[in-house]
Amino acid sequence: MSLDRADEIVRKAEATFKELAPKVGQDQELALQFWAKLIANSKAVVSLASVQYGSPAAVVHRVSIEHFAYMYGLASGVITxxxxxxxxxxxxxxxxxxxxxxxxxxxxxxxxxxxxxxxxxxxxxxxxxxxxxxxxxISVYNILGRLDLDFVYNIYRLYSVNASHANVFSCQWEPNEAEVMVLLDNVKDLLEIASAMWAEKVGSEQPA
Incomplete structure (x- = not known):
């Protein structure tokens, strides 16, 4: 996915947040904060990738997955x-x-x-x-497993090896162009899953 397309998706997620957040109940305030963090992190990932800082972008995206997990877990009732x-x-x-x-x-x-x-x-x-x-x-692994989002945890594990902590891989790894494109695809997936989840939640809370 191109950087322009990734930037467009982030801006769309920001617009969706502005539209839906006011419609969400106060009991989901913490989940909304994690959603806002996810969007802000994703924006940072795209910015870093645009100036060829692929490894730092992956580090930030790993944090995005943590925020995504807590957001989804709270919104769905998997955690309180x-x-x-x-x-x-x-x-x-x-x-x-x-x-x-x-x-x-x-x-x-x-x-x-x-x-x-x-x-x-x-x-x-x-x-x-x-x-x-x-x-x-409570852990990212347990939350995503209970939500049947194990594939997201597999991505998290990948970046835990390549772009987290001080190890041989994190010291030497710099993603190539294809890996950066995959990273941007991951950003897109998390943002779209989050937006769809909140849209469904807001719809289900509206009076019939």
Missing amino acids: AEGAEQQFKYDIHKNAKGLDSAQRRDDKAGREVLTPENRKQLAEFLSDAENQVSDPG
């Missing part, structure tokens, strides 16, 4: 806003514990990474029982 919030809270607490543990090791080595104010805030956060939640087990 409460469950998503708990997952985010769990992940933040997990990372905070890791930061605290790392800082203790740095202290022994005589390195100061955190300022005294940072240390105080971190200690207060970790000691607050409200921040200590169980892992609800």
Whole structure:
């Protein structure tokens, strides 16, 4: 797919969002935020691809798939806003514990990474029982699997190998023209699936 066509699809998705978002119930506010993120990311992917930054474009598209999964999962009821919030809270607490543990090791080595104010805030956060939640087990893999969108996860896995984290592949991989065209096709697919899902949802919510 050409860059011009990809840009046209992004602009169409933006127009669809502006048309449908006001018609969606307040209970889907978080899902709408993920839809907006998906569109913004897709716009960035097309912009990066247009200046031959194929690898960074793929990195952004991988994040788009995460936003797509949470958007679709929330809108379809596969996950709840409460469950998503708990997952985010769990992940933040997990990372905070890791930061605290790392800082203790740095202290022994005589390195100061955190300022005294940072240390105080971190200690207060970790000691607050409200921040200590169980892992609800929400993941991109589980969401897409329950939605029968496994093919999207396969794309996510591909970019996890080639365009995510520091590994030999991500260091060396730069997509060729054909791979960039496939990337743009993936952008198109996610945007069109999202628009169709929201159009169906808004239609089903209208009074008969």
